[in-house]
Amino acid sequence: MQVNVERLMLDIEEYAGYGKSDQGGVTRPSFSQADYEVRERFIKELENMGLEVTIDGAANIWGRLKGTGEKHGSLVIGSHLDSVPNGGKYDGPLGVLMAKEIIETLLENNVTLDHDLEIVSFTAEESNDFNLSTFGSRSFVGRLNAEMLENICDSTGTRLSNELTKAGGGLDKFSMMAAMGKDKQAFIELHIEQGQRLESKNIAMAVIDRVVGTYRSNIRVIGQSNHSGTTMMEHRQDALTAAAEMILALECKCKESHSGVVGTVGKLNVSPNAANIIPGQVDFIFEVRGETEEKIQHTVNAIQDVWKEIAQKRQVDVQQQTFLDQKPVVLDGEIVRILQNAANEMEEPFMTFPSMAVHDAAHMATITKSAMVFVKSIDGKSHCPEEYSLPADIEKAGNLILRGIMNMDRELSQKTMVYQGNQNIQ
Numbered sequence: 001m002q003v004n005v006e007r008l009m010l011d012i013e014e015y016a017g018y019g020k021s022d023q024g025g026v027t028r029p030s031f032s033q034a035d036y037e038v039r040e041r042f043i044k045e046l047e048n049m050g051l052e053v054t055i056d057g058a059a060n061i062w063g064r065l066k067g068t069g070e071k072h073g074s075l076v077i078g079s080h081l082d083s084v085p086n087g088g089k090y091d092g093p094l095g096v097l098m099a100k101e102i103i104e105t106l107l108e109n110n111v112t113l114d115h116d117l118e119i120v121s122f123t124a125e126e127s128n129d130f131n132l133s134t135f136g137s138r139s140f141v142g143r144l145n146a147e148m149l150e151n152i153c154d155s156t157g158t159r160l161s162n163e164l165t166k167a168g169g170g171l172d173k174f175s176m177m178a179a180m181g182k183d184k185q186a187f188i189e190l191h192i193e194q195g196q197r198l199e200s201k202n203i204a205m206a207v208i209d210r211v212v213g214t215y216r217s218n219i220r221v222i223g224q225s226n227h228s229g230t231t232m233m234e235h236r237q238d239a240l241t242a243a244a245e246m247i248l249a250l251e252c253k254c255k256e257s258h259s260g261v262v263g264t265v266g267k268l269n270v271s272p273n274a275a276n277i278i279p280g281q282v283d284f285i286f287e288v289r290g291e292t293e294e295k296i297q298h299t300v301n302a303i304q305d306v307w308k309e310i311a312q313k314r315q316v317d318v319q320q321q322t323f324l325d326q327k328p329v330v331l332d333g334e335i336v337r338i339l340q341n342a343a344n345e346m347e348e349p350f351m352t353f354p355s356m357a358v359h360d361a362a363h364m365a366t367i368t369k370s371a372m373v374f375v376k377s378i379d380g381k382s383h384c385p386e387e388y389s390l391p392a393d394i395e396k397a398g399n400l401i402l403r404g405i406m407n408m409d410r411e412l413s414q415k416t417m418v419y420q421g422n423q424n425i426q
């Protein structure tokens with residue numbers, strides 16, 4: 001039994017027509033006109049497939065294919081249908097439309113699982129005008145609740161609660177999600193890699209065993225503003241040259257660590273930011289991501305040690321305020337093993353590595369056994385119209401999940417505990 005990749009690729013193309021942007025990409029944030037249209041189409045398709053459709057409080061769309069009832073609860077596959085502005089066709093829809101393709105394949109082959117099988121499309125996975133990313137999955141697992149969301153509005157003053165109601169959810173339906181969550185036995189999310197680890201090894205897919213943690217601090221470098229002509233080089237306390245050295249040191253420490261840790265300064269404000277004034281203050285955001293807390297902490301400490309030396313040498317003051325310390329999430333060992341075994345049965349090469357970005361699966365991991373599969377991205381491009389994955393690679397990843405689901409249906413041990421994931425994700 002194999003997924004029909006031609007059918008899936010046509011589906012991906014058709015869905016990309018909703019919110020098509022002038023610059024060649026897809027602009028379909030949650031609650032936009034294009035999103036409402038795509039939701040309507042998706043729900044209709046699930047109903048036509050004979051699935052029982054539920055829209056929960058967060059307007060996540062669930063479709064349920066009944067199993068034999070031999071085993072309790074459901075196995076869930078899915079991702080998200082919203083996009084960033086002028087994004088690609090694959091980030092999100094690939095996981096949702098592949099889930100649909102897998103269910104189509106099972107139906108065509110008259111296969112009934114012992115568990116129920118569910119498809120999910122999570123609301124607002126991407127950051128949006130409400131300033132909430134992974135909104136649907138966070139709400140579903142209880143990390144966001146109705147009280148926290150009551151007064152949230154977007155930049156135009158539109159209330160989130162109204163949009164949720166319009167999409168078939170609503171804050172008054174939030175309480176139903178805890179009960180729904182208890183029934184989920186497993187969650188698998190297929191996603192594009194959005195990096196080049198697979199491409200550099202020429203391997204089609206990866207089983208994802210953890211999601212990296214993210215640490216972010218606001219850094220303020222305080223020097224002394226002064227005249228750019230009259231202040232001789234030895235008399236300067238230039239906050240920008242100090243910050244430049246600090247950023248290079250950060251890059252160097254991350255490279256040196258050889259632990260897969262990545263560090264970035266992506267936002268920088270220079271003040272007073274004028275051609276004839278030596279910069280007196282620089283504010284930047286310092287981010288480190290890594291697969292274990294120890295690796296993150298070790299790198300942050302090493303960077304801070306060098307920064308102290310730089311500050312002393314350049315006579316600037318460095319202030320730091322940490323505002324995000326999101327712990328890494330270990331995905332479920334049993335599901336990871338089942339997926340790895342399925343790839344071995346298929347005799348397909350695969351890699352196992354952590355996801356460097358947060359996905360809905362990281363939140364679902366707090367309530368059920370969860371894992372992810374990545375498919376190779378071409379040139380590592382994502383969140384842009386050039387985002388692309390080869391149909392042949394997508395087919396392999398789809399067949400891996402299909403086989404994985406079948407094996408899971410037989411082998412998965414029943415959920416006996418409530419998973420306690422990290423509660424810090426912001």
Ligand SMILES: [Zn+2]
Pocket residue numbers: 080091092125191359
């Ligand atoms: Zn995504």
